Amino acid sequence: MSAAAPRRTLNRQVLADHVHEELMSWLIDGRLEAGANLSIDGIARDLDVSPTPVREALARLEHTGMVRRVALKGYKVAPLFTAPELAQLVDARLMIEPVNAELACARSTPQLVDDLKQTIEDLRHAPTGASYAEFREYWKADEDFHRLIAEHTGNPFILNAYRTLGGQVQRFRFFAGLGVTDADNAIAEHTAILDAFAAGDAAAARAAMVAHLNGVKQRSILDSAEHP
Amino acid sequence: MSAAAPRRTLNRQVLADHVHEELMSWLIDGRLEAGANLSIDGIARDLDVSPTPVREALARLEHTGMVRRVALKGYKVAPLFTAPELAQLVDARLMIEPVNAELACARSTPQLVDDLKQTIEDLRHAPTGASYAEFREYWKADEDFHRLIAEHTGNPFILNAYRTLGGQVQRFRFFAGLGVTDADNAIAEHTAILDAFAAGDAAAARAAMVAHLNGVKQRSILDSAEHP
DNA sequence: CATAGATAAATCCTATAGGAACTACCGATA
DNA sequence: TATCGGTAGTTCCTATAGGATTTATCTATG
Structure with missing residues (x-):
């Protein structure tokens, strides 16, 4: 990102927080299918953000049980309840x-x-x-x-x-x-x-x-x- | 790190997991004073790792209550119990x-x-x-x-x-x-x-x-x- | 035709670079 | 002397690059 100017230089708030809330809303709203893969790079592309804050947001989200993580495999949306x-x-x-x-x-x-x-x-x-x-x-x-x-x-x-x-x-x-x-x-x-x-x-x-x-x-x- | 060879190329395990366990053991053992600052860069230096996995490990650790985070300020060891x-x-x-x-x-x-x-x-x-x-x-x-x-x-x-x-x-x-x-x-x-x-x-x-x-x-x- | 191997793409993971803000310190000036 | 301003260092945060692995596709061969 040397040619394109940084997108948010004065936006003094943590981007990971924004990603976290966005993902939360996706999950609550059911916009994400159960079992769907949560690709870190894909989410980063969708939200026009680098993978780093996405990674942090997913790590925070893991303990809620709405998201599951497998090491070296990635994150998935947890299955629906029976x-x-x-x-x-x-x-x-x-x-x-x-x-x-x-x-x-x-x-x-x-x-x-x-x-x-x-x-x-x-x-x-x-x-x-x-x-x-x-x-x-x-x-x-x-x-x-x-x-x-x-x-x-x-x-x-x-x-x-x-x-x-x-x-x-x-x-x-x-x-x-x-x-x-x-x-x-x-x-x-x-x-x-x-x-x-x-x-x-x-x-x-x-x-x-x-x-x-x-x-x-x-x-x-x-x-x-x-x-x- | 173009001159020095990558340190762990065959180590097929997630570094963030290792950092997580290491921090956990520091906290349980009381090796960290209550209220002490947990500098991301500092921990990265101590563990000879880049800040990225440290960041992820701390995000996971936050929900345990042993570590507190203030946006744009960093992480601290939670105070002891009264x-x-x-x-x-x-x-x-x-x-x-x-x-x-x-x-x-x-x-x-x-x-x-x-x-x-x-x-x-x-x-x-x-x-x-x-x-x-x-x-x-x-x-x-x-x-x-x-x-x-x-x-x-x-x-x-x-x-x-x-x-x-x-x-x-x-x-x-x-x-x-x-x-x-x-x-x-x-x-x-x-x-x-x-x-x-x-x-x-x-x-x-x-x-x-x-x-x-x-x-x-x-x-x-x-x-x-x-x-x- | 079926299968094995190779190429390309996607993905996770880590390292590195650099911007913004805060802190400490030190020297210059009123 | 006391205060102001600048400089260096630290820290958080994000972007980017690149290595390793898996997956999919496509080709070539038995």
């Missing part, structure tokens, strides 16, 4: 999130209740169309609700464990297409959890979270049966 | 591992029982000296015990969540220096868990794991009070 895997994912969430709800409720603040209420409002108003952009708004509101609770446990390790699951949740939700089908259920169940928070009833919060996740589990299994 | 953080870490383990014990016990096999017994043997025979090499043997036996159980839940997401914690456990264990002080307790408590597995009593396995982790929590707090 129905049993969907159930297992919710089982793992059932291990963590009810405790989160109980802990967060015990340390709840009016601010938290307001924030949670806001995510439910967002959920209610988010379009449930099939478009990826729309779907993402819905997903974000849903994710925010659960993440806020995880953050309010006050335990960073728990939050980290929840995040580890969350990376997978993204793909799971897209795959199952729940954003379109179970909005009413999700809003009702989130509201039940919120009510427990507002009342300061930690045991009820825990129970409501269990009920919610069991609902998610059942509905996702049904959905995945319809879309083999 | 006593409340140690307690929180065990709290997070208490959320996951008792369930693991219950699930794994329900699906237990003679093979698993044998493997667990072996880790206890290793624990018993591992030197408890202050040398890093010795300490690592002890830590590995301990880690194997807990990981085997997590693997036998049959739920890859749970295993993943446990691993997320595990990355932190490494530093925690080194920091607190438990490997030297509580070997007898750990062996006894692991044996109690093993007995429950051998008897096929899932509830007892769960209870024994709770007791073990509570023991770890108390002892680590005591230790960290002694070594401020």
Whole structure:
């Protein structure tokens, strides 16, 4: 690149971050087929970037489970979940999130209740169309609700464990297409959890979270049966 | 590098993997001070490698929590744990591992029982000296015990969540220096868990794991009070 | 016709070059 | 003396070059 001028000299931001976000959005939106090869050079060409930042972005992405790496072979998009895997994912969430709800409720603040209420409002108003952009708004509101609770446990390790699951949740939700089908259920169940928070009833919060996740589990299994 | 011949032409393995393991061992062994700058170029010089694989290794390492990154600033060794953080870490383990014990016990096999017994043997025979090499043997036996159980839940997401914690456990264990002080307790408590597995009593396995982790929590707090 | 070998392309991986920003230090000037 | 400015060094970040290996294609031979 001695003839052509450098493309981004004043753009004081890390290119690898941009690549990372771009790939993330491709993966969440399902623009990439499961099992597809993620060629480093190819992505670099597509994004008009050198392979170096692509390499770094993929390395960061690997631990989310959305991308698999084989040494000296390259990266691939991880395969889609099977129905049993969907159930297992919710089982793992059932291990963590009810405790989160109980802990967060015990340390709840009016601010938290307001924030949670806001995510439910967002959920209610988010379009449930099939478009990826729309779907993402819905997903974000849903994710925010659960993440806020995880953050309010006050335990960073728990939050980290929840995040580890969350990376997978993204793909799971897209795959199952729940954003379109179970909005009413999700809003009702989130509201039940919120009510427990507002009342300061930690045991009820825990129970409501269990009920919610069991609902998610059942509905996702049904959905995945319809879309083999 | 046109004059000097390429250093590793036949070495058919990824250099970034080697750098990754090397950094990991530096971090676990405590050879790196907390808060120290991890200069990409500097590490490259030290390991006689170009910055590219170092960059990739650090990107992979970031999610373990042992290393922090600030865009355009570089990487630093994460600060050591405080006593409340140690307690929180065990709290997070208490959320996951008792369930693991219950699930794994329900699906237990003679093979698993044998493997667990072996880790206890290793624990018993591992030197408890202050040398890093010795300490690592002890830590590995301990880690194997807990990981085997997590693997036998049959739920890859749970295993993943446990691993997320595990990355932190490494530093925690080194920091607190438990490997030297509580070997007898750990062996006894692991044996109690093993007995429950051998008897096929899932509830007892769960209870024994709770007791073990509570023991770890108390002892680590005591230790960290002694070594401020 | 089928198969073996060679050529070309794609790919991963590492090294190197160089730009931009920050830091430290040192000398010159008000 | 104190402050300002410049220079060298370090560091992060990205681009580019090139080696090694695999894959695909195509040709030549049995």
